[in-house]
Amino acid sequence: MSALDHVAASEGMPSALAQSRAYTGHGGRPVRTEPRWVRITLTAIALAFLFLFIGLPLVTVFYEAFRRGWAAYVAALVEPDALASIRLTLIVAAISVTANLLFGLVAAWSIAKFEFPGKSLLITLIDLPFSVSPVVAGLVYVLLFGAQGLFAAELAAWDIKIIFALPGIVLATIFVTFPFVARELIPLMQEQGTSEEEAAISLGASGLSTFFRVTLPNVKWALLYGVLLCNARAMGEFGAVSVVSGHVRGLTNTMPLHIEILYNEYQFVASFAVASLLALLALVTLIAKTILEHRLAEGDR
Amino acid sequence: MSASPPRLAFRQPSVIPGFGITLGLTLTWLGLIVLLPLSALFIKTSELTFERFIAIVTAPRTLHALQVSFGLSLAAALVNVVFGSIVVWVLVRYEFPLKKVADAIIDIPFALPTAVAGIALTALYAENGWIGSLLAPLGIQVSFTPLGILVALVFIGLPFVVRTVQPVLADLDKELEDAAASLGASRLQTLTRVVLPSVWPALLTGFALAFARAVGEYGSVIFIAGNLPGVSEIAPLLIVIRLEEFRYADATAIATVMLLASFVLLLIINRLQRWAEERGGRNA
Numbered sequence: 001m002s003a004l005d006h007v008a009a010s011e012g013m014p015s016a017l018a019q020s021r022a023y024t025g026h027g028g029r030p031v032r033t034e035p036r037w038v039r040i041t042l043t044a045i046a047l048a049f050l051f052l053f054i055g056l057p058l059v060t061v062f063y064e065a066f067r068r069g070w071a072a073y074v075a076a077l078v079e080p081d082a083l084a085s086i087r088l089t090l091i092v093a094a095i096s097v098t099a100n101l102l103f104g105l106v107a108a109w110s111i112a113k114f115e116f117p118g119k120s121l122l123i124t125l126i127d128l129p130f131s132v133s134p135v136v137a138g139l140v141y142v143l144l145f146g147a148q149g150l151f152a153a154e155l156a157a158w159d160i161k162i163i164f165a166l167p168g169i170v171l172a173t174i175f176v177t178f179p180f181v182a183r184e185l186i187p188l189m190q191e192q193g194t195s196e197e198e199a200a201i202s203l204g205a206s207g208l209s210t211f212f213r214v215t216l217p218n219v220k221w222a223l224l225y226g227v228l229l230c231n232a233r234a235m236g237e238f239g240a241v242s243v244v245s246g247h248v249r250g251l252t253n254t255m256p257l258h259i260e261i262l263y264n265e266y267q268f269v270a271s272f273a274v275a276s277l278l279a280l281l282a283l284v285t286l287i288a289k290t291i292l293e294h295r296l297a298e299g300d301r
Numbered sequence: 302m303s304a305s306p307p308r309l310a311f312r313q314p315s316v317i318p319g320f321g322i323t324l325g326l327t328l329t330w331l332g333l334i335v336l337l338p339l340s341a342l343f344i345k346t347s348e349l350t351f352e353r354f355i356a357i358v359t360a361p362r363t364l365h366a367l368q369v370s371f372g373l374s375l376a377a378a379l380v381n382v383v384f385g386s387i388v389v390w391v392l393v394r395y396e397f398p399l400k401k402v403a404d405a406i407i408d409i410p411f412a413l414p415t416a417v418a419g420i421a422l423t424a425l426y427a428e429n430g431w432i433g434s435l436l437a438p439l440g441i442q443v444s445f446t447p448l449g450i451l452v453a454l455v456f457i458g459l460p461f462v463v464r465t466v467q468p469v470l471a472d473l474d475k476e477l478e479d480a481a482a483s484l485g486a487s488r489l490q491t492l493t494r495v496v497l498p499s500v501w502p503a504l505l506t507g508f509a510l511a512f513a514r515a516v517g518e519y520g521s522v523i524f525i526a527g528n529l530p531g532v533s534e535i536a537p538l539l540i541v542i543r544l545e546e547f548r549y550a551d552a553t554a555i556a557t558v559m560l561l562a563s564f565v566l567l568l569i570i571n572r573l574q575r576w577a578e579e580r581g582g583r584n585a
Contacts (some may be wrong), residue, residue: 042391058406060430107327111327125336126331128567132563133516133519136560139552139553140556142544143553148549171334197317237414243541272420275421278414
């Protein structure tokens, strides 16, 4: 960009010069940008806002976690209840991510590879859990399987415990993470069309081998992306799990619930120590997401 | 002519196998995990008499909780539209140091668990916190007030506005701006008459998404809110409280109102997205 352009831009002059630049097609940038002081002010506002609302809270988590030093930090993490909550979180995430991974693939296959009426309604229904409050998501399972629930008698007869136990936590987590994998796969697979699959089938490949050798390689990055986001949400879910868990320490407390209990007991360092693990997970997820988005963009080309 | 016998034209014919089983599994799983549980809410609500339902929903504490949830969500979404627009504009149009980092951290509220965000914001805005200690001398208290709820809702809503508007602005044909400028429009006229109408649908969609998310938000709010009934108690928290008191009817009725609100919002958002896509298509 030349100095002249800058002058034209910063003076905001509707001059013949600026107009001629506009007509040249490229290098027309100066006419359509704001005066320098406006650009600097807007950039400063944006950065200050991001720093205040996103940067600082993130830094706070780690600052508070290490406030009493490394030893206190580690002690908070190896404490039995903390370890139990980490273990439970890993189990819940493993089950619910697997369930949503399988569902996502199956749903995307039926929606993206075939034409049938009611498809957009189906996609809307799959997305539905995103718009339901996590607390309501937890509540509906209590209404189904709780002591006053619709299936209370049946569950009691078979001696099955869902609410205030692992199955309830898993179900609530699957609910809130339901759309993650499917919504990454469906648009991509729709865009890719069916010609490659049709070619494979007409050359004699079975449906399954077509899926594993043709479709899956084409969507692997989007799949990984969906799994990553699904996992982050599964491990961090609070509201829905809080309603169905019963908060039994060392037994039905996931990491977010353990954080809440510690915080309410004024054990701030311990609370932030456990929180820092989840914050780290969020950071790793974001970095991996950025790398994957890069890959996905390249895959498009 | 199709080789397969003419059957119910539910779907268009295809050589690809597996339609029946995958659609069947999809519908079954969707039914079991999402639709059956949600209908349990309506079944339980229908067990209440209409008068009872109205009495619960219009009780002062319930009304106030709904008012806090919806009112502050609206305010937070508006804040996000204003500052989110500035953030998007700066990210798409300007070059500055740390731009990549600024762009990446916008997704933090998506990825950071709400409970973690909740305790971090509370610590930050508490009277001895980094920001709280600066505001205290001015007589501004954020933690444990409705203002705290607003802060938490702005935090969780920001990426919805930014990530909805950002691609639209990036795809915007800059020649339109050139044309406006060369025809003698001032920069402000170009922005309000050319740029704004093009990103308007996306902006509204982002606003609606942020609002919808904020209405149901629980984890990031309850730590900072102080949860004073009638002052800073949000509707999702009141559901939890009623549940813990074994007042299932109350919890169910409030949840039904919330769920109906999210259905309406979902409908509006779908419409907005379609509108935004049509707009985008015309500009492309």
